[in-house]
Amino acid sequence: MAEFSSGRIMSLRRPAFIADALNDKQAFKLAEMPRGDLYLADDLVKAILDTGMSSGTDFTPC
Numbered sequence: 110m111a112e113f114s115s116g117r118i119m120s121l122r123r124p125a126f127i128a129d130a131l132n133d134k135q136a137f138k139l140a141e142m143p144r145g146d147l148y149l150a151d152d153l154v155k156a157i158l159d160t161g162m163s164s165g166t167d168f169t170p171c
Contacts, residue, residue, distance in 0.1 A: 117141055124148070124171050 111119040118141040126148070131137070135153040139145055149157075154168050 110121055113119050118139070121142075131150075135150045137148050139148075148171070149168070157163050157166075158168075
């Protein structure tokens with residue numbers, strides 16, 4: 110993780126999340142990085158891919 114001098118997050122090299130802390134959320138963004146990535150749970154990604162309506166969308170595992 111890289112930080113600004115203020116302590117705010119600048120970037121994450123390889124994010125890792127504690128599943129229990131997510132409270133069963135399927136999709137979320139980090140408040141510190143509002144223009145950053147959208148994180149999706151694996152089962153949500155699978156459900157989206159199963160619809161066949163994901164052309165033009167790339168899912169990158171973290």
